Amino acid sequence: MTSTWEQIAAVDELPVxxxxxxxxxxxxxxxxxxxxxxxxxxxxxxxxxxxxTDGPVDGxxxxxxRHGARFDLATGKPLCMPATEAIATFAVEVRVDGIYAAPQGxxxxxxxAVSSPEVKLAEPAVVVATAETPAMTSTTxxxxxxxxSGEVSDADLIDALRQVIDPELMVNIVDLGLVYSVNQSExxxxxxxxxxxxxxxAGPQIIQQAKMVLERLSAIDEAQIKLTMSPPWTPxxxxxxxxxxxxxx
Ligand code: FES
Numbered sequence: 001m002t003s004t005w006e007q008i009a010a011v012d013e014l015p016v017x018x019x020x021x022x023x024x025x026x027x028x029x030x031x032x033x034x035x036x037x038x039x040x041x042x043x044x045x046x047x048x049x050x051x052x053t054d055g056p057v058d059g060x061x062x063x064x065x066r067h068g069a070r071f072d073l074a075t076g077k078p079l080c081m082p083a084t085e086a087i088a089t090f091a092v093e094v095r096v097d098g099i100y101a102a103p104q105g106x107x108x109x110x111x112x113a114v115s116s117p118e119v120k121l122a123e124p125a126v127v128v129a130t131a132e133t134p135a136m137t138s139t140t141x142x143x144x145x146x147x148x149s150g151e152v153s154d155a156d157l158i159d160a161l162r163q164v165i166d167p168e169l170m171v172n173i174v175d176l177g178l179v180y181s182v183n184q185s186e187x188x189x190x191x192x193x194x195x196x197x198x199x200x201x202a203g204p205q206i207i208q209q210a211k212m213v214l215e216r217l218s219a220i221d222e223a224q225i226k227l228t229m230s231p232p233w234t235p236x237x238x239x240x241x242x243x244x245x246x247x248x249x
Pocket of ligand 1: 045046047048049050064065066067068069081082083
């Protein structure tokens with residue numbers, strides 16, 4: 001296999017946390033240093049072509065500055081909507097005379113490659129606000145309660161949940177299609193919902209806010225929010241409004 005290693009930086013050029021825009025095999029790329037590890041990725045968000053040059057780095061992820069998609073710097077995989085396709089990554093080597101990079105799969109390492117541990121995705125945690133959650137069906141339609149107290153309608157509950165905004169996408173959780181079911185029983189309501197990705201860090205905040213907006217309703221004493229990753233969220237669950245907001249077609 002032909003080696004196409006290119007020197008893209010001097011050994012001490014980047015401080016910890018630093019980055020440099022480079023070209024690798026004529027492709028605009030971004031070299032990022034995290035601790036003693038270096039990562040090189042294509043400098044182009046797969047959602048809508050935004051350069052990632054100025055995107056914040058969080059742990060081992062880079063965040064698109066335009067709509068907030070996150071990508072694993074080691075694998076290029078999208079960790080969060082609205083991106084669904086991976087960005088290209090490059091092999092990186094630190095040698096005595098500089099930092100070298102090459103397209104993945106075109107070279108074999110002459111020295112041990114820079115470590116690039118996989119990002120560990122959070123386990124699909126199940127968060128239950130109280131001990132007992134009534135069984136609910138995982139459907140994208142909102143189930144009507146047979147024991148509706150009559151004091152608050154399912155539409156009221158859904159409207160309340162629309163107040164909860166995914167802080168990364170800035171779209172409410174109902175239009176994103178994150179709410180799978182809502183069951184009301186007397187003065188209690190049980191919600192089953194998901195996240196766009198188990199790796200999205202906004203999960204606890206979204207769950208807390210969903211519980212809060214429901215318990216603010218005078219007819220509700222207690223809201224139970226169950227988070228599930230089964231079935232996983234897919235973009236086709238979004239409403240047209242959400243698609244428009246995200247520029248997602
Ligand atoms: S262009 Fe990057 S998330 Fe939309």
